[in-house]
Every structure is written in structure tokens, then in C-alpha cells.
Amino acid sequence: xxxxxDHLVIAPILLPLAVGAFMLLLGERRxxxxxxxxxxxxxxxxxxxMALVAIANTPVGDRWSSLIVYPLGNWPPPFGIVLVADxxxxxxxxxxxxxxxxxxxxxxxxxxxxxxxxxxxxxxLLTGLNGAFLTGDLFNLFVFxxxxxxxxxxxxxxxxxxxxxxxxxxxxxxxxxxxxxFLVGVSLxxxxxxxxxxxxxxxxxxxxxxxxxxxxxxxAGILGVAFLxxxxxxxxSFWLPTTYAAASTPVAAMFAIMTKVGVYVILRLFLLAFxxxxxxxxxxxxxxxxxxxxxxxxxxxIGVLASQSLQRLGGYSVLVSSGTLLAAIGTGxxxxxxxxxxxxxxxxxxxxxxxxxxxxxxxxxQAGADVLAVSQEVFGDPDDEIEDEEDEVGVAIxxxxxxxxxxxxxxxxxxxxxxxxxxxxxxxxxxSALLNEAGSIKPDDWAFVILLxxxxxxxxxxxxxxxxxxxxxxxxxxxxxxxxxxxxxxGALLFICVGLTILGGPAMRYMEATAQVLYWPxxxxxxxxxxxxxxxxxxxxxx
Amino acid sequence: xxxxxxxxxxxxxxxxxxLVLRPRTFQVIIxxxxxxxxxxxxxxxxxxxxxxxxxxxAPGGIGxxxxxxxxxxxxxxxxxxxxxxxxxALFLVVLLAARGRTxxxxxxxxxxx
Numbered sequence: 001x002x003x004x005x006d007h008l009v010i011a012p013i014l015l016p017l018a019v020g021a022f023m024l025l026l027g028e029r030r031x032x033x034x035x036x037x038x039x040x041x042x043x044x045x046x047x048x049x050m051a052l053v054a055i056a057n058t059p060v061g062d063r064w065s066s067l068i069v070y071p072l073g074n075w076p077p078p079f080g081i082v083l084v085a086d087x088x089x090x091x092x093x094x095x096x097x098x099x100x101x102x103x104x105x106x107x108x109x110x111x112x113x114x115x116x117x118x119x120x121x122x123x124x125l126l127t128g129l130n131g132a133f134l135t136g137d138l139f140n141l142f143v144f145x146x147x148x149x150x151x152x153x154x155x156x157x158x159x160x161x162x163x164x165x166x167x168x169x170x171x172x173x174x175x176x177x178x179x180x181x182f183l184v185g186v187s188l189x190x191x192x193x194x195x196x197x198x199x200x201x202x203x204x205x206x207x208x209x210x211x212x213x214x215x216x217x218x219x220a221g222i223l224g225v226a227f228l229x230x231x232x233x234x235x236x237s238f239w240l241p242t243t244y245a246a247a248s249t250p251v252a253a254m255f256a257i258m259t260k261v262g263v264y265v266i267l268r269l270f271l272l273a274f275x276x277x278x279x280x281x282x283x284x285x286x287x288x289x290x291x292x293x294x295x296x297x298x299x300x301x302i303g304v305l306a307s308q309s310l311q312r313l314g315g316y317s318v319l320v321s322s323g324t325l326l327a328a329i330g331t332g333x334x335x336x337x338x339x340x341x342x343x344x345x346x347x348x349x350x351x352x353x354x355x356x357x358x359x360x361x362x363x364x365x366q367a368g369a370d371v372l373a374v375s376q377e378v379f380g381d382p383d384d385e386i387e388d389e390e391d392e393v394g395v396a397i398x399x400x401x402x403x404x405x406x407x408x409x410x411x412x413x414x415x416x417x418x419x420x421x422x423x424x425x426x427x428x429x430x431x432s433a434l435l436n437e438a439g440s441i442k443p444d445d446w447a448f449v450i451l452l453x454x455x456x457x458x459x460x461x462x463x464x465x466x467x468x469x470x471x472x473x474x475x476x477x478x479x480x481x482x483x484x485x486x487x488x489x490x491g492a493l494l495f496i497c498v499g500l501t502i503l504g505g506p507a508m509r510y511m512e513a514t515a516q517v518l519y520w521p522x523x524x525x526x527x528x529x530x531x532x533x534x535x536x537x538x539x540x541x542x543x
Numbered sequence: 544x545x546x547x548x549x550x551x552x553x554x555x556x557x558x559x560x561x562l563v564l565r566p567r568t569f570q571v572i573i574x575x576x577x578x579x580x581x582x583x584x585x586x587x588x589x590x591x592x593x594x595x596x597x598x599x600x601a602p603g604g605i606g607x608x609x610x611x612x613x614x615x616x617x618x619x620x621x622x623x624x625x626x627x628x629x630x631x632a633l634f635l636v637v638l639l640a641a642r643g644r645t646x647x648x649x650x651x652x653x654x655x656x
Contacts (some may be wrong), residue, residue, distance in 0.1 A: 139619055143622065143626070146626045150629070150630070153637070162644045165641045165644050166641065166651070169637060170650070173571055173634070173650075176634065177575070179630075180578050180579060183582045183623055184585055187589040187619065188589065190615070191589035191591075196615075
């Protein structure tokens with residue numbers, strides 16, 4: 001019998017999908033019900049993902065981790081589609097739901113009224129993200145990618161306005177072409193290996209010989225390009241800063257996780273198919289990831305330095321972050337990857353907080369407010385007028401500027417990786433892993449070490465400069481009116497980052513265990529396919 | 544047979560890529576459609592090209608895999624067609640919105656200098 005706990009794995013997909021679909025039936029005017037429903041959903045997602053992290057982190061017997069394999073429709077893998085919740089998936093789910101909570105609470109202040117069907121699109125985006133993190137099947141991954149992309153197309157245009165439509169005009173075709181590449185890659189891999197289950201593909205790779213291996217590598221390369229477009233690797237990333245800068249605030253904050261989906265899939269598939277046990281194919285594409293990641297850091301750092309607006313600076317910080325992650329994956333060193341996982345969590349939370357913060361800082365400068373006003377004119381309902389009035393008055397928190405400034409400093413410290421906060425721990429973990437490797441350092445690794453420090457320094461310079469311009473220079477602007485509901489999510493995100501500093505030890509151990517498991521793809525394959533050691537696959541799943 | 548199929552996929556993909564790189568939104572959307580046709584045919588051909596073979600087993604008994612088309616790519620193509628159709632429709636809406644807002648059908652939202 002399947003234990004009831006196993007059903008938790010499907011909940012992060014079904015819950016937002018069902019609630020989001022139900023909310024389509026409610027009219028645009030019934031905002032309070034929708035607000036309550038979506039808040040309840042994201043809160044439930046947060047609890048579920050915490051539970052999944054706890055389960056994945058509990059060792060079973062002498063085994064490293066207890067991953068839950070959930071065969072959909074009870075067909076035994078590899079014939080049926082499976083969902084797999086292991087440490088990495090659970091971690092990504094948790095980060096997603098934290099971001100979801102923060103962005104949704106922030107949007108309740110005003111952004112949710114800037115366009116139709118915001119809640120439904122938002123929940124569908126969460127459905128797609130959770131599904132992409134949980135699925136153990138390549139084609140299913142494509143389907144979840146399309147769900148999250150379709151929702152993101154809608155969300156990019158949320159709030160309307162010419163800048164957003166223009167950004168969407170680039171964002172959508174690029175992702176459609178990337179999806180085509182995705183399909184070509186998946187079908188090539190299916191043509192060679194005859195399976196779509198990720199664990200099964202990983203098990204097949206060492207057995208492939210010359211002609212099929214070449215075809216497999218071509219398929220994996222094409223698939224990789226599709227994910228690198230999403231992750232924003234250098235030559236494929238020109239769409240990213242414009243889109244993120246144009247998107248409305250809560251959407252941009254939520255998009256902080258979107259590039260990480262690409263990074264997640266690359267991390268998982270690369271180590272599964274081309275890890276050390278892959279025989280002739282071991283390490284395929286590692287140099288591309290490594291040098292591509294370095295180029296992305298350089299491009300992102302130059303962009304950070306050159307940005308005029310705070311939103312674009314955030315977009316380029318996203319690039320620096322994904323470049324660092326890609327280069328870390330390219331090193332193929334499990335200690336570096338465990339540091340990189342820590343960095344992933346911290347940088348995602350910090351960038352999310354930054355995007356939310358930027359709007360509040362900009363509000364006092366009367367920039368970008370016109371777009372919001374126009375869209376509210378178009379989409380606002382007559383019965384909103386009373387609410388609007390309250391809204392515009394807002395509650396002027398005393399010492400607003402001090403709070404915004406403090407949060408901005410915290411974001412800067414986190415993104416630059418300076419000592420007091422957890423950004424430093426993440427960078428330190430990566431650097432010490434790079435420098436301690438068997439006494440000698442490869443010349444290639446020096447490039448990463450130098451770029452890691454340099455990008456932190458550049459982020460510090462650029463963010464201090466724009467912070468001074470935005471917060472300190474007396475320009476005669478009024479003090480931004482900030483509501484408590486808007487500052488709350490930012491505070492919570494930064495609080496989590498501080499918490500990660502204090503609980504750095506346990507968190508780092510979790511990341512190390514995650515990275516170790518990733519390096520044993522054959523064990524993962526056995527666990528998923530149930531041909532080896534005891535796994536928690538329900539017995540009724542046997543054919 | 545194989546050469547006809549591969550030529551077809553190649554021509555569709557090449558025309559699609561050329562059109563996607565053109566500056567008008569309408570050309571881009573036709574290009575995306577052509578690319579998705581090419582991709583669908585490609586997925587289909589990855590189940591190997593078989594003639595006069597149904598993708599189902601004869602009732603009662605284990606079928607002969609050599610007398611049977613691979614059903615999985617057909618299911619994949621079906622999914623890909625549906626998703627591709629939905630995305631084309633969605634992009635069409637964005638395209639019209641962009642035309643209305645910017646007054647031009649250039650992909651950058653403004654005419655090249």
C-alpha cells in the first residue's frame with residue numbers, strides 16, 4: 001500500500017492547478033474570494049514543500065536519502081511517468097513557494113488589480129514550476145515547461161503598456177523556438193535510447209556505442225541549448241534584462257526563479273547522463289558550461305555596471321547569478337556544486353527581494369508610475385474606486401526611507417557576497433572548494449576564482465552607486481508611501497537570508513548531501529526504477 | 544521514402560528559420576508554425592519509419608514488434624501539436640496587441656532607422 005505521505009508529491013502540482021482553474025469561474029469582481037483562495041494555496045504549498053524537504057532529508061536505514069517515487073496512474077517506471085521528490089527537487093520546491101508567497105503578498109497591495117486573471121496565471125506559473133522540479137520524465141518536463149511558459153507569457157504582459165508588449169514580442173518567440181529545440185532534443189534522445197525516463201536514460205548512456213552515442217550527444221546538446229536559453233547563458237541571454245525590467249514588480253520577482261529552472265534541469269540531466277560513471281560520454285559539454293558560465297558572469301557584470309535603471313540592474317544580477325551557477329556545474333566538482341546550491345538559494349531570494357524593493361524605492365521618484373496608472377484606468381472596475389482612494393493615501397511608515405535603505409544595503413551585501421550575510425557563506429564555500437582541491441589549482445579554475453570575486457566587487461560598486469542616487473540624494477521628491485503589506489515580504493525574504501547565515505551549518509550539510517547524491521546517478525536510477533535497493537515504491541505498482 | 548521525409552523536414556525547418564529571422568511579426572509567426580511542423584514530423588520519424596503498420600497490438604496475444612509502428616512518438620506529436628497550436632494562438636494575440644499599441648508590425652515595435 002502507498003502511504004498517505006507519498007501523495008504529498010503530487011499536491012504541489014494539483015493544488016495550484018485546481019484552485020487556479022476554479023478561479024476562472026469566478027468573475028473579475030470577486031477579488032476578496034480569489035485573494036483568500038490564492039493566499040491559502042501558496043501557504044499550503046509552503047507547508048507541503050517544507051514537509052517534502054523534511055522527508056527527503058530523513059535517512060532511511062543506511063541510505064543517504066529517502067526519495068519518494070510517485071508513479072502516475074500506477075504504471076511501473078520506466079513505462080509510466082514518475083514524479084520523483086529527492087533533496088534537490090524538494091529544495092527547489094521550497095524556494096519556489098517562498099518566492100510565491102512573497103510575490104503574491106506584495107501584489108495584494110496594488111498590482112493584482114492591474115490586469116485580468118492575475119491570480120489564475122500566478123497559480124498556473126507555480127503549477128508549471130513545481131511540475132518541472134518534480135517530474136522524472138523528459139517529455140513530461142516539456143509539458144510542465146510549456147505550462148510555466150504559457151503562464152509567464154500572460155504575466156509578462158500583466159499591467160499592459162507598450163514597454164511590456166514590446167518585451168513580450170521578443171520573449172515569446174525566443175521561448176517558442178527554444179521549445180522547438182527542446183522537442184528535437186527529446187525526440188532524438190528517445191530515438192537513440194528508446195526511453196524518456198530520466199533515470200533510465202542515465203542508465204543507458206554507459207552502454208551506448210559509437211554511432212548511437214554521437215546521436216545521443218547531438219540530442220543532449222540541442223536539449224542543452226534549449227535549457228541554456230532559459231538559464232540565460234551569455235550569447236542566448238539578450239532578451240532577459242529587457243523582459244525582466246519591463247515586467248511588473250511581483251512578476252519580475254517571481255521570474256527570479258525562472259532562470260533557475262534551466263539551471264536545475266542542466267544540473268540534474270548533466271550529472272545523470274554525463275557524470276563520472278557515463279563511460280565514453282563522461283564530461284560531455286562540461287567545458288561549454290564552464291566557459292559559457294564565465295562569459296555570462298563577465299557580460300552580466302558589465303551590464304550591472306552599465307545599467308541606468310534599477311530594474312535593469314536586477315536583470316543583469318540574474319545573469320551574474322546564473323553564470324556563476326553554470327560555471328560551478330561545469331567544474332564537475334561536488335564540493336563546488338554544494339556551494340553553488342547554497343548560492344542558488346541565497347541569490348534567488350536576494351534578487352526576488354531586490355525586485356520588490358526597487359518598486360518601493362522608485363515610487364518616490366515618480367518613475368514608472370504612469371504605466372500603472374494607465375493600466376488601472378483600462379482594467380479598473382467602478383467598484384474599485386473606494387479601495388483606490390485608501391490605497392493612494394496608504395500608511396506612511398515613519399522612517400520609511402531608513403527601512404528601504406536598510407533593505408537595500410542588505411540586498412547589496414547579499415548579492416555582492418560580503419561577510420555578514422549568507423551570500424558570503426555561499427561564495428566562500430565555492431571558493432574554498434576551488435582552492436583546496438588537492439593542493440594544486442588548475443589555471444582554468446583561477447579564472448573562475450577571479451571572476452567570482454570581481455563580479456562581487458562590481459555588484460558592490462554598481463549597487464552602492466545607484467543606492468546613493470536613489471536614496472540619499474535630496475531631490476525634492478516626496479517620501480515614498482509604502483504600505484506594511486509591501487515591506488513585509490521583503491523583510492521576510494531578507495530574514496530568511498539572515499537565518500541562513502545563522503543556520504549555515506545545517507543548511508550547508510543539506511547542500512553537501514544533495515550534491516553527493518547527484519554524483520551517484522546509478523543509485524538514483526536504481527531508486528527510481530526499483531531494480532536495486534529497497535525503495536519506497538508501492539508494491540501494487542509491480543506489473 | 545526516408546529521403547522524401549528528411550527533405551520535407553529540412554525544407555520546412557529551413558524556411559521556418561529564415562522567416563523567424565525576418566523583421567515583420569507576421570513573417571515570424573508563419574516561421575514559428577513552419578518550424579513546429581518540421582519538429583512534429585521529426586518527432587514522428589524518431590519512432591522509425593514504418594509502412595502499413597498500426598500502432599496497436601492485435602487483440603488477444605502478444606504482437607510482433609516488427610509489424611507495428613511505435614505508438615509513443617505518435618502520442619508525443621499529438622501533445623506537441625496541441626501545445627504548439629495554443630502557443631501560436633497566444634502569440635497571435637500579442638502580435639495584434641503590439642500592432643495596436645506601437646502602430647507598426649516591426650518586431651522591435653519601431654521601424655528600423
